[in-house]
Amino acid sequence: xxxxxxxxxxxxxxxxxxxxxxxxxxxxxxxxxxxxxxxxxxxxxxxxxxxxxxxxxxxxxxxxxxxxxxxxxxxxxxxxxxxxxxxxxxxxxxxxxxxxxxxxxxxxxxxxxxxxxxxxxxxxxxxxxxxxxxxxxxxxxxxxxxxxxxxxxxxxxxxxxxxxxxxxxxxxxxxxxxxxxxxxxxxxxxxxxxxxxxxxxxxxxxxxxxxxx
Numbered sequence: 595x596x597x598x599x600x601x602x603x604x605x606x607x608x609x610x611x612x613x614x615x616x617x618x619x620x621x622x623x624x625x626x627x628x629x630x631x632x633x634x635x636x637x638x639x640x641x642x643x644x645x646x647x648x649x650x651x652x653x654x655x656x657x658x659x660x661x662x663x664x665x666x667x668x669x670x671x672x673x674x675x676x677x678x679x680x681x682x683x684x685x686x687x688x689x690x691x692x693x694x695x696x697x698x699x700x701x702x703x704x705x706x707x708x709x710x711x712x713x714x715x716x717x718x719x720x721x722x723x724x725x726x727x728x729x730x731x732x733x734x735x736x737x738x739x740x741x742x743x744x745x746x747x748x749x750x751x752x753x754x755x756x757x758x759x760x761x762x763x764x765x766x767x768x769x770x771x772x773x774x775x776x777x778x779x780x781x782x783x784x785x786x787x788x789x790x791x792x793x794x795x796x797x798x799x800x801x802x803x804x805x806x807x
Contacts, residue, residue, distance in 0.1 A: 653682045672696040687713045725756035755784040
């Protein structure tokens with residue numbers, strides 16, 4: 595069987611922020627006599643960046659801004675902001691894991707893994723930190739260790755969808771497509787609206803077309 599390369603976005607359960615869409619206008623609304631002046635959409639990232647520029651001592655603002663930068667693939671500012679937040683609260687696992695994610699995205703896996711292990715030293719059963727560490731190790735060629743870690747996560751936390759997602763990637767990478775689909779279906783079952791769930795859905799559609807041929 596020919597190998598198929600499946601591109602997926604590996605988020606692995608990191609803390610995510612989302613801006614909910616505004617409600618759609620009612621179709622039965624009364625006619626408008628005069629159009630209201632149009633205003634530019636509010637950029638939540640820019641507003642938060644301005645707030646942090648005025649006061650960089652607020653941990654919650656720094657964490658939220660760092661995650662927003664990650665969400666928009668702005669890695670360098672994400673590292674800068676999350677590093678400041680980590681200085682303020684070095685034991686907060688949310689900022690520590692997300693700083694690791696940013697460093698992995700910057701191709702600095704050794705430092706990223708150090709942060710994941712820092713969280714796991716204090717919280718050994720943290721499934722998100724374990725998933726991120728396993729994914730980082732997998733990308734560095736330590737596939738066997740990564741798969742063992744993910745299997746242990748599922749054994750301890752059967753609803754840890756980040757582990758199923760990462761295992762799906764591992765199966766797809768070696769051409770075991772039906773098992774990859776099985777793992778990703780589990781992600782859809784547990785967290786269909788998560789970034790992993792959305793990526794899993796897209797990857798399943800690609801693989802099903804390929805396997806069905």
